[in-house]
Amino acid sequence: MESIKSHSYEVHLEELAEAALRQHVAKNNYSKIFLLVDSNTHKHCLPLLQKKMQGKVQFDAIYEIKPGEEHKHINTCMLVWQWLSDEGADRKSLLINLGGGVLTDLGGFVASTFKRGIDFINIPTTLLAMVDASVGGKTGVDLGALKNQIGVINQPQMVLVIPDFLATLESRQLTSGFAEMLKHGLITDQSYWQSLRETKDYANATTIQKSIAIKNTVVAEDPTEQGIRKILNFGHTLGHAIESYFLENPEKQSLLHGEAIAVGMILEGYLSHKLQGLSALSLQEIKETFLTHFDHVMFSLEDIHSIVELLKYDKKNAYGDINFVLLQAIGKAVTDIQVPPEMFTDAFAYYKEA
Template sequence: MEFIKSQSYEVHLEELAEAALRQHIAKSNYSKVFVLVDENTKKHCLPLFKKKLDIKADAIFEILSGEIHKTIETCSTVWSLLSDNGGDRKSLLINLGGGVLTDLGGFVASTFKRGIDFINIPTTLLSMVDASVGGKTGVDLGSLKNQIGVINQPQMVLVFPKFLNTLDSRQIVSGYAEMLKHGLIKDAEYWKSLKSENDFTDAKCIKKSIAIKNDVVTQDPTEQGIRKILNFGHTLGHAIESYCLENPDRETLLHGEAIAVGMILEGFLSHELKGLSKLSLQEIKDTFLTHFERVDFNAEDIKAIITLLKYDKKNSHGDVNFVLLQAIGKAVTDVKVPVDLFHKAFAYYKE
């Protein structure tokens, strides 16, 4: 399976990924090679990484998994580990993990010694189809998602679908949400085929999702225009994710679970403001509720979630900007939404 060219680097899949990494390290003359893992990837993925790639690491750094640890404090720990283990500007950091780890590891590498090389090896479906492309790195600010970070490209991204065998079904379905989003914003045929696909972890589906996101990102690397369409479902979805993260009485939602709710809500807004058909809206709602349990929100929850919208990264001049759909496969950006429609959207979600 050929590689996908993304801006200044390549995304390699399966067997070609092994050869690409070996060749890169052989020619790069790195002073040290470090690997960043969490407790899950250390147990389930690191042995396969060592077996398949036969790369000698000078040190392996372990952090705690989960969004709650995607903080500047964790970065400080890794910066110190790099420094204590003789890291310099010619070092390489390999990030072996899901989106939280690759986002954080990429940010750590981008800022240590004003920037060292890093390679991402995503181990979850979500990170393979989403975090693998685009160069977004960073951490959360408290419970607010991805408020601190930079856009900086890795040397390469290596995708091994075999890592998916280490995941539970909840993690797999979380990644499926982002794949469905790719169809909704850019490719109606992909949406149609994917929503009835039994094995969406197949390498061909993963490659298709990566290719869709890559096509968008290469047109707009710094998110000034079309790249914003990748945020469909994320404006309300991130607010929901943050609210559940900071509220001890709520179960924490995985990213894809929160975004699935966000896509139903923003689908409703699309119907109200941009002419998305009632039939398409119902199709979106039915598809997500087939795979994701409905989340219960009371009036106080909804009020708090709406308040969190003011922290969304796409905001400008005090306005909350949404990505909405004119039709399945066709998204529009920078849409202002009246506050009363948020409440109607949640009422539709509850129906």
């Protein structure tokens, strides 16, 4: 399957991924090669990776972190930085990140800042990470429960997408990644949106490649998110606030990223209908699609108030304005839209009625 050329690196899929890693290590005289895993990928994914590498890529040291968004913070970075230092890592070392979006975001940030930057390679193991975190060079960690407040944009040497890892995931994790794939259709490609709505097999190499290609096209035009790249945040303004709120409240069951973003896309679909002319039929289609795949989430008035308060921390904000990405039609997104505060309650009311 053809590789995808990103801004300064390539995303290799399936057999090409395995060959690319072996060739890259063979031609670069790295002082040491380090592997970052979490407890899940250490157990379920590392043996498969080692089998595919057939002993041709050796790791000098392996470090395991705890899985989950709640561990994506600077304290975990401190542990990994210290480990690299203790193991004698230098600026000619390589860090390979084997895991989902939490691990590749954190590992990329660690590599980008250790000794002012060492090479890193991402090997995403979840569908979400393959179609979302694989492209764009965003690295970073959360600040408390606030998503991705600390980080840099820095590109890996390459990204290796091996769909075989998806067999290690439970269905909830796969569905979480599907939310981002649906988003790619909503913001750029109506035909892709329709094909995803009609398929029951979205976690395959061909569809994964299509989603990666869509995101790559957007990122290549705007690497530092000054313009069109912002459309990738559709559903994320309210979705990230929902994800953060549920993460920081012990009485709430935490939502996976895709689960929170699915709610966000219904809410922001409603705002798109009211403010940008998205048709009522398209709004209905968006709502029905996400509620077919994702459980309905209950919000009290207190929940809604707290979630809206979190919007002030969104990374797209500028000069005190909360900037939304909305849809004029399925496949056509617009950026930097301000929403009257009273409309948030209406959007949640629409979601509740669903």
